[in-house]
Amino acid sequence: MNQDYIKPDNWSIIEEGFDASHVKSSESIFSIGNGAMGQRANFEEAYSGDTFQGSYIAGVYYPDKTRVGWWKNGYPEYFAKVLNAPNWIGINVTINGEPLDLNTCTSVEDFRRELNMKEGWLSRSFKATLPNSIQIEVEVKRFLSLELDEIGAINYLVTPLNSDAEIIFQPYLDSGITNEDTNWDDKFWDTTKVNHANNQAFIEAKTMKTHFHTCTFMESVVFLSGKSVLVEPSITESSNKVSFSYAHAVKKGETFSIQKFGGYTVDRNHDKSNLVNAAKAVLKTATTKGFNQLLEGQKQAWAKIWEIADITIDGDVKAQQGIRFNIFQLNQTYLGKDSKLNIGPKGFTGEKYGGSTYWDTEAYCIPFYMATKDQNVARTLLEYRYNHLDKAIENAEKLGFNNGAALYPMVTMNGEECHNEWEITFEEIHRNGAIAFAIYNYHRYTGDYSYIPEKGLEVLIGIARFWQQRATFSADKNQYVILGVTGPNEYENNVNNNWYTNYLAKWCIDYTLEQIEKIETEYTSDFSRISEKVKLSKKELALWKAVADNMYFPYSEKHQVYLQQDGFLDKELISVENLSKSERPINQKWSWDRILRSPYIKQADTLQGFYFFEDQFSNETLERHFDFYEPFTVHESSLSPCVHSIQAAKLDRMEQAYTFYLRTSRLDLDDYNHEVHEGLHITSMAGTWMSIVEGFGGMRVKDNKLSFTPKIPKQWKGYSFKVNFRNHILKVHITQEQTNFEIIGGNDLEILVNNKPLMLKGDSLKVVS
């Protein structure tokens, strides 16, 4: 834990007292989003201190020309960057000619920020004394509407406390913004038109190269003591900025306030010639409702999300706050409405990691969305990859594969590879397996097989083809090997026979062969369509089968464990607890070669395979592998603690499971990895959800039935969660003494509890102790 200033609270994230050194960290933590756009918690008014400005529009990106030291064949030419979008939240404030800037105020008192997760709004209040000795009180509330997802609203109130004052509000739009992350300091936005009328302003701007057309807009209205007043603004306009000035003489104790509505319309959703009209339309709807009614709608929309997604924890505020923060941020990032969007690892909270889509989506996020949303959301995420299949085939061709073999990119925005380190881009190929696994997992959980004949099988075939071609027959071993890969543990590069990758490759082929057989028999018209398209032959399937049936897995007889990769036992096996604290995190303290030849594991690798395929292994085998690998794991990836928490719980190591849970759920709130100022770790937040539901709750799907093995950390009195399982809403409430199961939507459902069947009737409670 590296920071401790967030106040524990069940429903809110709270910061009290102004500390300039926390600004960038809080800008990340207090970020707001509505799935269509999002923004860091930058101040509305000018701030001259250290800040990282960021406002993001879903799906709007920039292909930055790749920067490398030494070019290698196959590197992508461009790297899709998350793009800082024009600023619409800005409201400069002037008091008797003095600009309000928290960095220059002579004192700032009662500073308080709150991110209310229950209702979906961000507030800030403080008393500040300006250099001209005027003391003011400020209260601001802002939210991005879930209901009207092109718009957000701000209510900004200023009260002079020690004197009358002339107060000026200057709401503005600004497209002269930059990206922190740029390879060549390119200009990313081209502003095409700035205009205004009445109290509205519009900036039309398009992204360079990708030509996304956007309109950034605003409309403001000012109030004195809560009553709308008519102030004729003076207007300043430049080539990429427009600013309105509302000035008013305000008496001591009186409150002058502004409500600003703003946001983006984008040609992803509208005709590009119609963006201003679309903006006017959404402004009209929003201003007609007004700030308060819009906020009321926001509360209701969030209530609906929480209704199913909430997890309660009783007796441990920090744990409660952690899980809600994770669920809240996931829902701010992705709501499953748009099949072209995905779940960026930093969501709308920063620029780091170009592209939006990693294997995180399939390996970590899909279970969360399957259980807390309608199943169409998960299906939409699967379809995202189906829609990128051609690009994945093209990507594989660039690397020398053929015959429709598909290699999905490590990082992408539009299906093209964005990453450019050979050891990742070309070698971290296990990602392909996660994409196949998600198809299996979707069917296992939802029972909806239709996706596979309709779309999934083509994806599976492309992936199986890749694995068959990527495997090498070792005459020496008389088995198939997979050479030159990077596993999930990126602290090993270009290794041979990464167990996880080999296992996944074999599984992908076997699973695809099973689906082909099933679809050939049961979905004959789908089968004809597909086989027409992909031209499968018996001969090819035999090649696949040879690879899957003769895959090599590195194994140590001595330790009775699968080896993470060939040669793992040659390492100097000193466990992490015997490593000096001053050496950690090793990714900041050690040179890369030293990390590579060390035994240290960035995130679950062999254990990730045990997580995916736990049915294939006994508890004793899991335990042996956990005991072998966990001591070398440094968890320097956000995706690591959750998998370990789930497996520790499975092994009844509740203390360890709890520690891992806290680490995953409060990773950003407590800034474990010294990097929260860059943005939040969104995708691993789904892992946090899994560590409660699958870890402590022990939820699995076994033979089309939900199964639970409820456990509870000793630190908690109780906890509860709900899941949507095949249109049944099931609530599970676990205490130290007992577990309550309740169907609160849908029909009767038979579940398994500790491997025994339990029949649940609608609206009745079953108690298992």
Place this chain on the structure above:
Amino acid sequence: MNQDYIKPDNWSIIEEGFDASHVKSSESIFSIGNGAMGQRANFEEAYSGDTFQGSYIAGVYYPDKTRVGWWKNGYPEYFAKVLNAPNWIGINVTINGEPLDLNTCTSVEDFRRELNMKEGWLSRSFKATLPNSIQIEVEVKRFLSLELDEIGAINYLVTPLNSDAEIIFQPYLDSGITNEDTNWDDKFWDTTKVNHANNQAFIEAKTMKTHFHTCTFMESVVFLSGKSVLVEPSITESSNKVSFSYAHAVKKGETFSIQKFGGYTVDRNHDKSNLVNAAKAVLKTATTKGFNQLLEGQKQAWAKIWEIADITIDGDVKAQQGIRFNIFQLNQTYLGKDSKLNIGPKGFTGEKYGGSTYWDTEAYCIPFYMATKDQNVARTLLEYRYNHLDKAIENAEKLGFNNGAALYPMVTMNGEECHNEWEITFEEIHRNGAIAFAIYNYHRYTGDYSYIPEKGLEVLIGIARFWQQRATFSADKNQYVILGVTGPNEYENNVNNNWYTNYLAKWCIDYTLEQIEKIETEYTSDFSRISEKVKLSKKELALWKAVADNMYFPYSEKHQVYLQQDGFLDKELISVENLSKSERPINQKWSWDRILRSPYIKQADTLQGFYFFEDQFSNETLERHFDFYEPFTVHESSLSPCVHSIQAAKLDRMEQAYTFYLRTSRLDLDDYNHEVHEGLHITSMAGTWMSIVEGFGGMRVKDNKLSFTPKIPKQWKGYSFKVNFRNHILKVHITQEQTNFEIIGGNDLEILVNNKPLMLKGDSLKVVS
């Protein structure tokens, strides 16, 4: 072979006929240098076609800020770049107001370039018709003086052929030049002063960051029909250029000519405030001698070099031209006068490969310089590394080593690492072994042990310490392993137990331990000084010994060969001859991951070890390894064919040895690797020399005696070479029938011929058939 336009000739490189598509290639091939500076064969007059301008000053470099895709701890911040220096060769020519530009002439006839290697000059002649229909004949000769190595001279003659004409010569200096290779388009030169007086001009400029101060200078004199004429030039001066205009009316058939002297004085050799005076002094010496006398001196200086360095080949002009080109270019690049200089892989012929010093120097170049120069030249090259020992220790510390362990950089200009790919910079550590081997090799050849107690031992100790710390004890193998390395075959990255590296590591430790023992007994005062400085303990030596005595070497019982690295046999072992031609060169056709998991070998790796340590292995063992590895070798490094030629000759495979010889000796002339336009491969040229002397001649040093096993390719009538061995100059002349040995300088010498002793008396010939 990818080009074939160079005319075969015993002593010259000749191009006939103007082809714009050859310009960049010829600019490389016809490069001239004198050890202190060098330049590509750019035209003096303006040329608007495709060209790569380059003039280089030895030891003057620029530390370009490193560019990487993803930063890793330990990467160097700067990359020392070979720096294009101000242009002093420029002479613009105008005929009746029309600029001469071969790219715009309506015809170019009788174009001929000659690089006369015997005498050390470059000439060019042609007849050209300008757009204004004037036809002229041009003859140019230029050289960089070996005698006065700060200066070069140009004689440029123009004769109007079809009309009288006003001819203007505009000799100029220009420091407004750029580098083709720049990471951030930085400006590399800061011009501080431009001035002129009489017919002389001077531009003082310093490099950014490194602050090398240089003065670029020129002086010109013009002639009509060979007689000096006084023409008052008009002068143009800007902030980084100065140009003189000499205009004259010239009658049809009359020759107007200019002699231009120019070059650089540098604060590496002079006080920086005195550069202009130093320039004036060298100009005075040069102009007093005049062009012809200076050229006469040039011929004599080259005659002196050839006296010992020449290799003759009878009956194979292309082979003869190849070896002389290699010897010539090596001598143009490095003459051993300055202990701060080294042998850049591209010499003075291009910018590629930043830094000047690779392990090429120790592994390939030192044998050439030992045998064809005074032994002090090789000693100076060893001292270069001694002088960088502190930096090598610092470099190792950056990677986490301690206690004086030294890791020499992969690439350097001043001792600091310049490279920034983790798989090379951090892992291609075998370079450290070559530096130790060169010390051993120097002693073996010259018999001069004094270098080791004086300086070499400290280097050896730093290197031995590195190897001991870099090795890992594998509890699994109960042996020491070396994990995560890149061997000489850079088509494998981050492998475990590269046999060559492991063998070299063990050898380094063993050799260092032997030297410590010897110096402790025989050079006691040196030993006290050194042990005071490096603080060796018995305990530490025992640690070293444990590593050397228990080093693991991957071996295949089945194939009876050492494996290039762990896991080599898992590859799909398809030999190069079964690889489609369209797939090659693989470094241009394949993605990096595919190269890595293939069995293809860029350059001798295991076989490099057999070359260094051949006494340790029987011929049968060598043959087995040659037969195992050569079929997988693609020779896509310039350093590969020479080692294979030597070993093929040793195995009596003369046809193969000859093919490899041609490939190494004519690599650039025939552009085998599609890249000669970027510059020449200087360091591998020393390998060409080795492939004749050590390969065909079979020269070795055995127990302080020179030993030969003479062989001759069937394509040759005979060949001869000379070597300087411990102050004896021995000439060896091998024909199909016999071998003549002759001492032509020094005293009697006993040598071994086919392992039998042969006593050579001064000035008498011994014939062995």
